Amino acid sequence: MGRVSKDEKYGLSWFETREDALLTMRTKAGASMTLIYPIASNAAHPPRLSPDYRSTVKRSPSKPLIIMRHTLSELTGPVYGHETVRENDHDLTIQHKGEPLGERIIVHGHVLDEDGRGVPNALVELWQANACGRYIHAVDQHPAPLDPNFTGAGRAQADASGYYKFVTIKPGAYPWGNHHNAWRPAHIHFSVFGYSFVSRLVTQMYFPGDPLFPFDPIFNSVTDEKARNRMISSFDLENTKPDWALCYRFNIVLRGRNATPMENK
């Protein structure tokens, strides 16, 4: 039996049955929110040190991590950014005077918990290269053109069922200097804020059938094949818009045995 704690000021009580593994909170009104981080989630995530992915050699910690327990305010505090999401922030093709060049696509899906339940109101942000594989960033100087009509960043708030949707341009592959002739498979970076400020998760979405998969140390830093495949979107013919845009589905599973591999775990 675990420990029971109360916070009279905020009308909250919570109990723990295992260190950092289960935290259930109940409010005075009787609503409950379970903050579980299933240990099974960890199997999906890449190790901090993946020598073939060269920059991890310098940035991965050389000493054991010191685990900091989250406080109640961190777990229940407001998530930054939701109030600033505007109606068209999810459409990266209408941010400028003209339309961006490239293949217009729809990317949509659900943010889900370990039981397949939608995570309501999750803040989903994405950033990506343009159709030529170029980012608007001072560090990206590879000889591919910038697109004056494409910034490459957007955000959306999931609805009550955890559903989100973006309209964007299919990004191009780009070289990245990790090793001779290194090219990143086309990908879109995703960030998801779940219930609280400390629940930010970052991952990358790939496109099905990319010939660069076997050669990409970042993709392959996720060692479990099934987990790797959960980073690949699926082509969604049903929701492809005739004469307008192909559609890809990308469900993001925040935790559990089917968790989407995350970069920041």
Ligand SMILES: [Fe+2]
């Ligand atoms: Fe990238």
